[in-house]
């Protein structure tokens with residue numbers, strides 16, 4: 113098992129696979145702790161360069177009200193660094209919990225360089241250089257999705273990007289509802305509420321994708337103006353069949369919005385190959401009315417960097433507003449004129465711009481960063497398939513893996529999953545393992561052919577997001593560690609689900625909230641009162 117100290121840098125072979133343990137190279141900036149020495153040098157140079165530009169405007173005296181004693185700064189910063197240790201190790205291959213990883217160091221250099229100036233991309237008056245960079249990166253995103261024309265901009269998050277797409281959808285189809293799958297991100301319902309639009313949750317098929325028959329029945333009713341397709345759901349990474357959704361929507365005159373906040377960059381490896389992802393759903397994004405993608409997820413960016421793109425530049429009319437105190441330096445399009453938000457960090461655009469200069473939106477550029485995670489998901493799925501102790505909940509469509517301890521009842525599965533989650537994260541740092549859980553019910557187990565006794569209303573299974581390319585070489589060790597954690601709980605009644613001829617007898621279960629000894633229990637089962645306490 114790799115230590116928790118700086119991970120030894122890897123290089124890659126001709127197929128883009130990591131060659132483990134290769135020495136750090138002097139001529140490259142490595143990602144992660146292995147590259148932090150070089151990052152420190154590069155950041156020093158960035159600060160020098162920006163101060164050189166500033167010096168051209170002439171010296172001025174710093175104001176004493178802003179002076180802070182160095183000794184005090186060092187003490188406060190030490191306290192900050194101490195407090196930051198409370199974080200989970202998102203940077204490490206053994207963190208496979210949520211959709212979280214540090215930005216690429218190039219993004220850090222881009223962000224810090226621009227942040228020293230702190231441009232505001234609301235208007236060319238506020239950030240001329242970074243606003244132009246934003247237009248360039250948005251054009252690159254549009255090209256990745258195959259939009260021949262586009263209107264778009266960066267946002268502070270995927271949620272705000274989706275809000276904008278749904279706002280435009282409401283303006284185009286006033287009074288009509290928005291349909292999304294029950295597994296779509298929870299903010300679609302919330303944002304529809306904000307917009308005063310009815311949201312209709314369409315059931316999913318057995319693999320967690322939108323059920324097309326149910327969608328067609330919903331569309332037949334005539335009240336749907338827009339359908340949200342999600343190629344990469346947050347929970348399972350399920351890829352909605354965008355190509356089939358588009359065909360249906362065209363028949364019924366509905367718009368299609370694609371929430372590719374998580375999955376969008378998989379367009380770069382949507383080649384239908386054994387180590388790529390399905391081509392058709394991602395290819396069909398080119399025909400959709402709008403798309404959202406989050407560079408702060410798979411685009412190697414710091415929070416908050418989302419993006420929304422519209423196929424028809426004419427939707428700018430829905431943003432029309434007057435502002436007597438801005439937009440005065442140029443007649444060119446100011447991004448605030450096509451954005452619901454006002455202030456936005458120019459530094460976000462600079463960070464993405466610099467990253468894409470180095471890792472462009474091509475299969476060999478950023479695509480080569482996504483492919484190892486996809487391979488990792490497939491390799492781990494195979495290991496699980498061959499194991500008696502773990503069962504795959506469903507085959508991964510992207511790089512998100514869902515699996516569960518092969519116990520006979522949902523209550524046992526829940527407790528065993530919680531044990532892996534809680535025990536793994538509380539091990540000493542150098543051995544720790546961080547997974548996530550996903551709440552399922554008996555029906556969703558049965559829909560996937562798992563013969564599990566549904567002795568409780570819902571229970572947790574295991575979920576792992578394999579979004580760091582470094583994870584690939586750790587898959588066998590990660591699999592073994594999950595097995596070791598399960599075994600550390602002692603022998604249980606076990607069977608390989610989905611293979612038995614009858615539902616096995618249930619062990620005594622209990623209804624309601626489940627909990628593993630010492631765990632926080634299922635969050636979904638906790639009351640609001642408990643959460644706000």
Ligand SMILES: Cc1ncc(COP(=O)(O)O)c(C=O)c1O
Pocket residue numbers: 211268269270271272274297299342344345346371372373374375406418
């Ligand atoms: C598919 C999808 N849509 C929307 C969101 C919300 O994005 P954000 O967290 O950037 O607001 C997420 C976040 O995980 C997501 O996975």
